[in-house]
Amino acid sequence: MRTMLTIGLILGLTGGVRAQPRDVNYDESKVPAYVLPDPLVMVDGRAVTPAEMWRSERRPEILRLFETRVYGRAPARPSQTHFEVISGPETALSGRAIRTEVDVYLLGEAAGPKMTLLIYLPANATGPVPAFLALNFFGNQSIHPDPRITMSTAWMRPVSANGIRNNRATEASRGVQASRWPVETIISRGYALVTIYCGDIDPDYDDGFQNGIHPHFYRDGQTRPAADEWGTIAAWAWGLSRALDYLELDDRIDHGRVAVMGHSRLGKTALWAAATDERFALAISNNSGCGGAALSRRRYGETVKHINDAMPHWFCGNFKLYNDRESALPVDQHMLIALIAPRPVYIASAEKDRWADPKGEFLAARHAGPVYRLLGERGVGVEQMPEVGKPVGEMVRYHVRAGEHDVTTFDWRAYLQFADRHLKGG
Ligand code: GCU
Secondary structure, three states, rough: OHHHHHHEEOOOOOOOOOOOEOOOOHHHOOOOOOOOOOEEEEEOOOOOOOOHHHHHHHHHHHHHHHHHHHHOOOOOOOOOEEEEEEEEEEEOOOOOOOEEEEEEEEEEEEOEEEEEEEEEEEEOOOEEEEEEEEEOOOOHHOOOOOOOOOOOOOOOOOOOOHHHOOOOEOHHHHOHHHHOOOHHHHHHHHOEEEEEEEEOOOOOOOOOOOOOHHHHHHOOOOOOOOOOOOOOHHHHHHHHHHHHHHHHOOOOOEEEEEEEEOOOOOOOOOOHHHOOOOOOOEEEOOOOOEEOEOOOOOEEEEHHHHHHHOOOOOOOOOHHHHHHOOOHHOHHHHHHHHHOOOOOOHHHHOOOOOHHHHHHHHHHHOOOOOHHHHOOOOOOOOOOOOOOOOOOOOOEEEEEEEOOOOHHHHHHHHHHHHHHHHOOOO
16 A cells, blocks of 8 residues: 555556655755765775786685675576577568577576577678667567567567566567667678577566576575575576677677666666676666666665565565665676676766756766776776767767666667777677
């Protein structure tokens, strides 16, 4: 009852209605004073120099803290990879692309759970191409009207405006998210696009971890992940790594140049995937907010308590210990970005997306800087948030664009430029 009274409803940009608590702070003067943990000081107080100590001691320490306190520990890579090409390769998009669909079996064997990769390659590629790998919210068929994309049959959030009925995608869902996926532009720039429905790995609702990938890893008698074991975001990130295992075997793609990208909850996931799997060459967080790029200690917009209350399955059990106790966290999200160092990372905000705290995202990007510098790279390079629409930074790049929580042409133009620079040496 109490929750009912304190919940207001606003229109969510995935096309549905999203609940937003009324106790949310959007007043900069009410951001509490806070001290961020220093990424270059060990928990036991030792200073982290030289760079080698980052690699051998502090990075593993921070990774372990995020694993056990925030996202949860995921299982190791399966010892083998099993996949089946289910369609293609065939010409698509008026001859400009080659489309292939591949089922990747998540346990590495020809049984059990699988996820379907939709792959578009530039038709004119003469050798292995770099790729963007990104999870989607409403099935592969939602990213483009291409009628030959296999329709997802998996459980989906019931957003009727997106053509989802009775928790299943219908024909009306084809291409509903196309504005966020400029496939033709991506391939014309010489990249492959690889996408997977996140619910193939774990459906996005709190069912006590009975469906999705988690139960396949329960020990005898175990019925849900332990408090330091993986939640749904860690499972999605683990799935992205399994996609990369497959890409390593597909010689049309240069697996050393794969950028992992995601929006919102899937942006949180992209950052965690890049943090846990150093094979990802570049990471892009689009409007990822709380539990993604935004500093938790600012308590601006969505807080740790808001997110844990609304989405108890996203993070590990231990993360709930920090509801309204952000200052007790041994990490903050600048350290998540630092785990990606020295690889290129792009943090993008939207001006009106206050729920995701654009300034908190900028500050996390900025405070990852000392780690990039220690490793010989340049971070965002500015002290203050840049003007709207003006990207800044070198290895850590940041922009806040005009508009709402979404993925837009402006964002993709910036990401392609960033990828050209770092994955193609342009
Ligand atoms: C909710 C949630 C956010 C998340 C967003 C999304 O708004 O509170 O943390 O980023 O959904 O994924 O669309």
